[in-house]
Amino acid sequence: MDQVDHGSYVPVYQQLVAIMKKRIESGEFPPGRLIPSEKTLQQEYGVGRDTVRRVVEILREEGLIFTVPHRGSYVAER
Amino acid sequence: MDQVDHGSYVPVYQQLVAIMKKRIESGEFPPGRLIPSEKTLQQEYGVGRDTVRRVVEILREEGLIFTVPHRGSYVAER
């Protein structure tokens, strides 16, 4: 499950939240590290910005990342 | 009548049209002023974007506001 399925009944944004959580928890993005930019995530997963921003917002609300405007989103300390 | 009643027989969009008219006519949004964005209105009234866009469209057709794409909707001169 490393890609998004547009045909699934599970919303794309929920799928991508799960993917990004896995990438963070696996250690691919350690605390303090910048996650890929919105544009990069759009291209990597073939989704719209709307969807990416929603995913980032959810990760932020759940405390996994924090966003610095015009810089990017960093993985939070755990 | 500053909030929307989802249980009413009056459609939500009509209720919201009435509310926004009142807000405009009361002077809360003077001519030239931007009204709240679609997203803000969604959150303020707990309605979907569909409904908000319909409200804005009606206000526009009635000449109370005019919309500039990617900017917002301004209160018209009266």
Place this chain on the structure above:
DNA sequence: AGTAATTTGTTCGTATGTATC
């Protein structure tokens, strides 16, 4: 010092699907 590229913030435009009344 200054310009260009990058990145997030914000807003409206459009379309589709689903459910309810």
Place this chain on the structure above:
DNA sequence: AGATACATACGAACAAATTAC
């Protein structure tokens, strides 16, 4: 059957701040 209403999803445009060179 039709109107109402919400959710999802992609685009496009522009602003503003930061970073890179």
